[in-house]
Amino acid sequence: MSIGRDGIAGLVLLAISLVLLVKSFQLPSLPIVPVGPGFYPAIVLSFMAAASALLVLQDLMKGRPAAAAAATVTPSRNYRLVAIAFAIVGAYVVLLPLLGFRLATVLFVGALQAALGRPQTARQWTVLAAIAIGTAMVSYFIFERYLLVLLPRGAWTGF
């Protein structure tokens, strides 16, 4: 009997539910309300804990397919690209209040485009830069000038 991905996910969710369930019992009760602030979360968390425990059980009782057989049906996935994309989005979110919307957006759109499909020729690089600058400028003008949404200014650049 071995534990699979569902079982591990179930165990993590079970642990989270139980920790928060204990926390919900520690919430203070209110004098005028018949049920305290922990009443509803306790119901949700008990339900989640029970369902997570069942998921672990279901996973433990399930037979595992041979690894080789599973590998033949799983399509190839580019998880490296997803990790890079998340890293670029993370950097954008960090840089946004430091560089300001316009500069950070140009860098973000350019970097993500390059990561997703690296340009090979000077023309492709020009198109990439044009899309990056265009996205930043068009969204800036529409939101700031016409929709009166104040976009982040850079703490480092003041821009």
Place this chain on the structure above:
Amino acid sequence: MLDLLWHGLVNVAQWKYLFPLFAGTFIGVIGGSLPGVTITMTVIVVLPFTYGLDPLAGLAAMTGVYVGGSTGGLIACCLLGIPGSPASIATTFDGFPMARNGEPGRAIWLGVWASVWGGLLGALFLVFLTGPLAAIALEFGPWEYFSLFVLAMAMVAGLTESSLLKGLISTAIGLLITVVGHDPIGSVPRFTFGSEFIGGGFPFLPVLIGIFAFAQIMTDLEKLDGSRGQPAQSLAGVRLERFSHLKVNIEIFRQPFLLAWATIVGLIIGILPAIGGSASSVMAYDQAKKFSKTPQLFGKGHPEGIIASEASNNANVSGSLMTIMAFGIPGDAVTAVMLGAMTIHGIQSGPLFISQNPDLAYGIYAAYILAHPCMLLICVALMPLMLRVTSVRMAVLAPVVLVLCVVGAYALNNTMQSVYVLLLFGVVGYVLVKLGFPLAPLILGLILGDQIEINLVRAIMTDPNPLLFLTRPISGVLLLAAVASVVLAIWQHLRHQNRVVEEEPDF
């Protein structure tokens, strides 16, 4: 009522409403026709543009996106053999074979016209049935609302194809997100761990955008290496053959029962909380096949399949709008975003919405009706552009969509906190998808969480007897239906498993 509708139509026909409606419909058609971009994603992209607009203008733009997106999806279905948006999934079954048989124009325009007629038939129900539905909703007490929400969640979790358990856990995660922050009765902080960041709870829209948009974009990026080009049999960039719009319409109206029934199926699926266009498209297709005199032709380019799927997914929009306007609960993820936009503008949706905001309510009806001619006009004028748009690369699309997601989160209250929440839940959404947890139940839990708690506590404060949830007739029936829905899902799952076990010896 007709006076109010006429007033609404005249009102929305003004430039300040017509322009956002037209722009929204255009973006909806384009977004719908891009494979991998759903209508929800398109409406999320449009959301920040509506913050600064008049409430009706913003809602008109979103209604346009919804109608346009429901139709736009068929272009990718017919030319690429993959649905542009999940709402068009069943159009692929016959649209692509018909296009490959040398009739891409007939396939696309059958779909467009069926969308128009299905949508306009749905408008009749929207205009005349929303009021009576709201009157029924007025009879609802907290017990009935609580039970209705439980039914909605049970149905969505039950519809999960992979695992009912995962659907239920996903619902619970959605509900759990809503309890973080101050409780709605006594403002006692819950699960904040002393952090100011989550002291006020997680704002709804950044969580929704993060979970939905990131999970979808990142899942698409995984496949980039394998599918940089178009599918092998793609017809992208093809020139449409000469055909007659009149003939296409005659073909549709030669089968009035099919059109009417597909519309009704779409409408009912739309009214049921949180079940989206994909279910209506598939269900109407299935019904059309069952009632057809030539079921053997389905899947080989049969016009009935296209008509049923497209009429149904546009009628589904009217059903979803009915639910949000009569009950104040979203019919699907798109109307959830609309509900969020209404909240930003200080509009309370629910049974009193129509009587308290008649201009807005009839304005939404009018926007829905006028979105159809707008959509038709856009399709007629810009079809060559739309035939090319299906081949836009993800490398260009993803950064632009993500920028708009970030702006949408930031512009909610002009703080970076919402952007951090967006990123956090982007990661959570992606991880959940990779672990096989469906997102639809989570989003429903997220949408209904606050309301469930408020109605539960309100019911107990009114009368602490918990049996009232079962003994009040409407509440009892709704809870019974919820249990039946879960039991049915378990039965279907077991039956499927048995069938798999029985089939195994054949291999």
